[in-house]
Every structure is written in structure tokens, then in C-alpha cells.
Amino acid sequence: MENLGYYNGIFGLIEEMVIPMNDRVHFFGDGVYDATFSANHVVYLIEEHIDRFFNSAEQIKITIPHTKAEVKAILEEMAAMVEAEESFVYWQVTRGTAPRNHAFPDTKANFWITVTPFELRNIKERMALTAMEDTRHLHCNIKTLNLLPSVMASQKASEEECQETVFYRGDIVTECAHSNVSILKDGMLKTHPNDRYILPGIAKSHLIMACKALKIPVDETAFTMSEMEAADEIIVTSSSNFCSAVKTLKGRPVGGKAPKLIEVIQDYLVAEFRVYCGLE
Structure with a gap:
């Protein structure tokens, strides 16, 4: 069918x-x-x-x-x-x-x-992000069908010719409209903890496992918009995306400072996927 x-x-x-x-x-x-x-x-x-x-x-x-x-x-x-x-x-x-x-x-x-x-996107292609204040309810950890804020954020991304919108509360980055977001800085992965402000992404958990397997330090604490803007790399993860690096944020160039490390992580996650699905 x-x-x-x-x-x-x-x-x-x-x-x-x-x-x-x-x-x-x-x-x-x-x-x-x-x-x-x-x-x-x-x-x-x-x-x-x-x-x-x-x-x-x-x-x-x-x-x-x-x-x-x-x-x-x-x-x-x-x-x-x-x-x-x-x-x-x-x-x-x-x-x-x-x-x-x-x-x-x-x-x-x-x-x-x-x-x-469904066709998987090429995760080696860097993404463009925009950002908006996170005004959603305080139970983002529940994968509810009430998705109007994410719909509006996705529309904002589309209008600005971006692939995703980053949410922030005050200056703290939470997640994206339908993805998680993490950063690499000085060889360390930093990612928001699994609390009520974000969905506990399965792709995010596999990113963490991949980094630990690759001996990349992991810090599960919240980070700010300014930290994200200054990061060596910004990483967007979702179940259909694995791990994509970012090229622009709100129209300004970001990341691009650790491309080899990104590639190592991406290759690890793609290999995991191919083995799981019997493609190897």
C-alpha cells in the first residue's frame, strides 16, 4: 500500500x-x-x-x-x-x-x-535557525496533541526560510519547535536537562550516548542564547534528523568551528541507525 x-x-x-x-x-x-x-x-x-x-x-x-x-x-x-x-x-x-x-x-x-x-534529509547539510520566546505551558515533557505554539513557530521558520525555530525562556534556551537543540563548546556537548520545559528527545538521548561512547564530555545543564550564539557548533536533533549542525541563527552565521567533531558524531549515529534497521 x-x-x-x-x-x-x-x-x-x-x-x-x-x-x-x-x-x-x-x-x-x-x-x-x-x-x-x-x-x-x-x-x-x-x-x-x-x-x-x-x-x-x-x-x-x-x-x-x-x-x-x-x-x-x-x-x-x-x-x-x-x-x-x-x-x-x-x-x-x-x-x-x-x-x-x-x-x-x-x-x-x-x-x-x-x-x-518519508525521505530522510541529508544530515550533512547545515540548518538555518530562527528564534522566539517560549510561551508554551509548563508541561513540555508531555508529547501532547496541543501543538499550536509549535505550529506558529514552524510557520515563522518557513517565512524566514529557516528549517527550525529555537525557543527560549528569558535567556535560557529550551528546545526547538519539533526538535531538541544542543551545543558543542571546547570539545564538550552541552544540552538542556530533561525537565518539564522540554520534550525528552530520544534522538537527544542517543546523541548523549554517542558522545559518551566517543569520549566527548557531556554537560546536561541549561545554556543561554548568548552561549548558543558563541558555541563552536549548534546541533539540532530529532528522530527523523539524527544530528544536524547549524549554519545561521536569526540570519547571522554561527558554528562551523568544529566540523570534524560534528562529522564523527554524525557518522556514529548513522552507523547505529543502519545496524538497527538491518541496512548493514
């Missing part, structure tokens, strides 16, 4: 799927999601993404109508059914279907999946 959708056990082409009007996602964005990609029909880092998915659901008191093993089996089955060698695999759970009411309904949660063709 070219693409594939799933809603509470029903499979079909995405454009043919039908969702009830009273699914609470329509009124409240009442749910959580996770996403990764598949290559060679293997869903990349599936266990870690499912763990985060269940953690997000638990924090907003949604009971997922499947076990972790069942979710994994469904995702793997769907990735195998889509023809593309590389696909974007997205799944979400909503609180259920019920007449509009702010309080939780006594109903079973709804489970959605989409699998669509």
Missing part, C-alpha cells in the same frame, strides 16, 4: 479513513502522540518511542487500550505493509469519543496510527 491508516482496529488508506466528530481530539486536542520513522520496514528505536508514549499518556491520565507489546506489534505490521522503503510512522491516543464536555468521559480511549512515505 502507498500509505496506511488505523483507527481502533480498522485499517485503510488514510484518505478513506473516517473519524467520529465527537472524538475529543477535535474539541480539546485531548491526547498524546509519538512518532519515528521506518527504514527497510523496521521501525527505528520503537521500544524507546513506545515507552515515551505510555509515559505521556500516564501523565494526563489516559489508559492506552493496548499493552506496549501490542502497540509494537501493530506498528511493525503496518510498517511492513507500506511499500516505501522509508516511512514516517505516527501514532496517537485520544481520551475517547463522547459529547463535548471538559471533564473526562467514562469511555475507552481511541488509538490512531498513520504510516506515510
Whole structure:
């Protein structure tokens, strides 16, 4: 199949799927999601993404109508059914279907999946960033469906011909609209700690593991906008991006001072991915 959708056990082409009007996602964005990609029909880092998915659901008191093993089996089955060698695999759970009411309904949660063709970007191509104040709520660690701030930030990046928007609170850098951001300075990786101000990125955790394996020191403390602007390199990570260096921030050149170190990290992460997906 070219693409594939799933809603509470029903499979079909995405454009043919039908969702009830009273699914609470329509009124409240009442749910959580996770996403990764598949290559060679293997869903990349599936266990870690499912763990985060269940953690997000638990924090907003949604009971997922499947076990972790069942979710994994469904995702793997769907990735195998889509023809593309590389696909974007997205799944979400909503609180259920019920007449509009702010309080939780006594109903079973709804489970959605989409699998669509996806082409990985060349991570050796440097990115352009812009920045804006982080005015989101104080539970950024939950992968909620309420993504309007990220939508606005992504639109800002598009209008400024950038690939991402960096969020900051005061002068402290948090993350990007749909990525994590870290810096390299004097041979050390510095990255925001996993607290309520950022999503605990799985790609970020693998960046940290890669640096430790490569004997690159890691400092998990918050850094400022001025520190980022003066960094040897700025690194953007996401599950579909691995690790990309940055060429400009708000239209001004940044980074470019440790290209060999960036390349070593990138090569390590790409090799990890290729082994995981059975491409080696």
C-alpha cells in the first residue's frame, strides 16, 4: 500500500479513513502522540518511542487500550505493509469519543496510527535557525496533541526560510519547535536537562550516548542564547534528523568551528541507525 491508516482496529488508506466528530481530539486536542520513522520496514528505536508514549499518556491520565507489546506489534505490521522503503510512522491516543464536555468521559480511549512515505534529509547539510520566546505551558515533557505554539513557530521558520525555530525562556534556551537543540563548546556537548520545559528527545538521548561512547564530555545543564550564539557548533536533533549542525541563527552565521567533531558524531549515529534497521 502507498500509505496506511488505523483507527481502533480498522485499517485503510488514510484518505478513506473516517473519524467520529465527537472524538475529543477535535474539541480539546485531548491526547498524546509519538512518532519515528521506518527504514527497510523496521521501525527505528520503537521500544524507546513506545515507552515515551505510555509515559505521556500516564501523565494526563489516559489508559492506552493496548499493552506496549501490542502497540509494537501493530506498528511493525503496518510498517511492513507500506511499500516505501522509508516511512514516517505516527501514532496517537485520544481520551475517547463522547459529547463535548471538559471533564473526562467514562469511555475507552481511541488509538490512531498513520504510516506515510518519508525521505530522510541529508544530515550533512547545515540548518538555518530562527528564534522566539517560549510561551508554551509548563508541561513540555508531555508529547501532547496541543501543538499550536509549535505550529506558529514552524510557520515563522518557513517565512524566514529557516528549517527550525529555537525557543527560549528569558535567556535560557529550551528546545526547538519539533526538535531538541544542543551545543558543542571546547570539545564538550552541552544540552538542556530533561525537565518539564522540554520534550525528552530520544534522538537527544542517543546523541548523549554517542558522545559518551566517543569520549566527548557531556554537560546536561541549561545554556543561554548568548552561549548558543558563541558555541563552536549548534546541533539540532530529532528522530527523523539524527544530528544536524547549524549554519545561521536569526540570519547571522554561527558554528562551523568544529566540523570534524560534528562529522564523527554524525557518522556514529548513522552507523547505529543502519545496524538497527538491518541496512548493514
